[in-house]
Amino acid sequence: MKLWGGRFLSKESKLMEDFNSSLSFDKKLYYEDIIGSIAHVKMLAKCNILTNEESKTIVNGLNSIMSDIKEGKLKIEGDYEDIHSFMEINLIKTVGEVGKKLHTARSRNDQVAVDMRLYSKYKALDVIDNLDIILGTIKILGNENAVIMPGYTHMQRAQVVTFKQHIMAYYSMLSRDKKRLTSAIEIMDENPLGCCALAGTTYDTDREFTTKELEFKKPVDNFMDGVSDRDYLLELLSAFSIIMMHFSRLSEELILWSTKEFNFIEISDEFSTGSSIMPQKRNPDAAELIRGKTGRVYGDLMSLLTTMKGIPLAYNKDMQEDKEPFFDAVDTVLKCIKIMNEMLGTLKIKKDNMHNAVxxxxxxxxxxxxxxxxxxxxxxxxxxxxxxxxxxxxxxxxxxxxxxxxxxxxxxxxxxxxxxxxxxxxxxxxxxxxxxx
The missing domain is CATH 1.10.40.30 (Fumarase/aspartase (C-terminal domain))
Structure with missing residues (x-):
């Protein structure tokens, strides 16, 4: 079942169906899609566009779908174009014909825009929470290891510093990364629901109501901008790339310091691997993978920048390509923060070797x-x-x-x-x- 098939005489080709489908990746948005729909339906009842009974039935149906997904009773799979059609079709199956009223005064354009804003905001806050954890780990590591060591410029010994000074430089870097994310959230915290396709709606809707329900700061100022820009994702991807750059630099130092040539640290067995042929080897694979995954996050940023650079107003299908790079980047960043935090928490500092190197x-x-x-x-x-x-x-x-x-x-x-x-x-x-x- 297509949500848009009314004006078409011929069926979409199976090749095009598969090419067009985004369910395999935008199913990640199921939670945001449901809470956005609930806020929208409540607003329709408040504005007397739907009756209270209709609104209650639809809301209960959406909550039922949410529970079924979380409990594994309903799998997000099958012949659906995207998460939005999956939700609407399953809602109709759950509550009957009244489910068809869900989409009143709404387009998939503002629907996906609100889903992505909510998802990216929640994920950015998750990254901030994890940065707070690793900042605490770095501070403890520094305070417990104030031993003197060589400081370097051009990879040549330069002046004496302490390990605490050195590691706390990364504390400062990651603190700025946290500020960048906080600033990005502040800028993006606007509600696009109500923009519809690009020019709003003839219904007398209440955008302030959905803004409050979804805990946005304010509605977007311009409908066309609200559905057609993804600069907030680019800003977050940029912040993620800087985080990964900082982690890559730290990883490089951990790799160098763990060599016999430096012998300043020992990375725990939990975050090292061995060789299939050389039994003596302890490879710093966790640090090397973080360093390697940095390029992956850079690629996600460049992918979306390239996608967005030539798109005229307003919404274009190209913008479906915003999701996979963002999903990949935020998942990669979160994994790297968690691995780096555990690796630093189990790091052994060889104080005598650092002191002697001076x-x-x-x-x-x-x-x-x-x-x-x-x-x-x-x-x-x-x-x-x-x-x-x-x-x-x-x-x-x-x-x-x-x-x-x-x-x-x-x-x-x-x-x-x-x-x-x-x-x-x-x-x-x-x-x-x-x-x-």
Whole structure:
């Protein structure tokens, strides 16, 4: 049964039927479709477009379908064009002819628009909740592991930092990701129900009523915009892509740090795998998969951007292609957050190895230059002096702090005994943390 077949003389080809059908993926929207329909029917009764009895019968029928789906009594499958036709046809089977009044003063265009707004809002809130969980995990991991370690630029040892400082950088990144999602929800929180196909309806409906029922902030301002844009999905996909970029960077560091070359951390057996041929291997597959799935989410964003870029107003069937990329992206992001959270929660930090790695690499060279500046030398001259000291240290296989005072004075008379306290790694960290806080 088609909901639109009245003006057609010939049947749709089976090939076109299969090509056109979206039930296989938009069945995810069954909950949103039902609560959107319930709000719509209640509004029709309030506006005397349906009788109270008709509204009650339809609402009870929709609630019955909801229960049957949740309990597994009704499977969302079969020869239906989409979730909307599935609901309407099964409603008619459940309550009889009155079910045909469900679609009064509504189009599938505003129906699917409200479904997607509700679904994407709920999912974005779910992502925020999961970000809150991993933020808590990161904070605990940092507080329990304030050991010093090398900080890097260009993948070269640069200055001494603490593991807490390093991991809390990701805390800051993910906190901004949470703000981006909160902002996106605020912008998208508008109700398109009542737009109908593109130009509203001749019925005297109440859009404020459905807005309140569905807990939107306000109705959309423009009917054509309400049914024909998916910028809110693009904004969420963009935020998801940035989240995945941050996770990919963290994954890359976890992978590097777990190598024998670094040996800073150990990823638990729960999130590692082995080799089918090399029995000694412990592969960081969880981190590698997160890193790999980042490209998948990027692809979902680019897919929808490309779909939307050439569509004239108002609704076009191209927009059916919004669902699979969004469903894929949000499911991928949620899985990655949960895996990353568990992986971080079971991470073993090898504090001694991190601490020992600081001893080579001249990570206090910048502080040594600052020492000379504090004694009155221009920074560019201090930079040159310390550069020459590093060359000497490399030849002697020594650290800067291992040179005696006479050796240091051979480069500048400004060096005094207090230089050793100034360039001590723990002291440089303490000064930096005070400024950071």
């Amino acid at each position: 001893k080579r690499g001249f990570l206090n060279a910048t502080e040594a230059a600052d020492y000379l500046v504090n004694k009155g030398m221009a920074f560019r001259d201090a930079h040159s002096v310390i550069g020459n000291i590093v060359i000497t240290c490399e030849k002697k296989n020594k650290a800067i702090e291992e040179l005696n005072l006479d050796e240091l004075k051979s480069f500048s008379d400004l060096f005094e005994e207090d230089v050793y306290e100034f360039i001590d790694y723990e002291n440089t960290i303490s000064r930096g943390i005070k400024k950071e806080m």
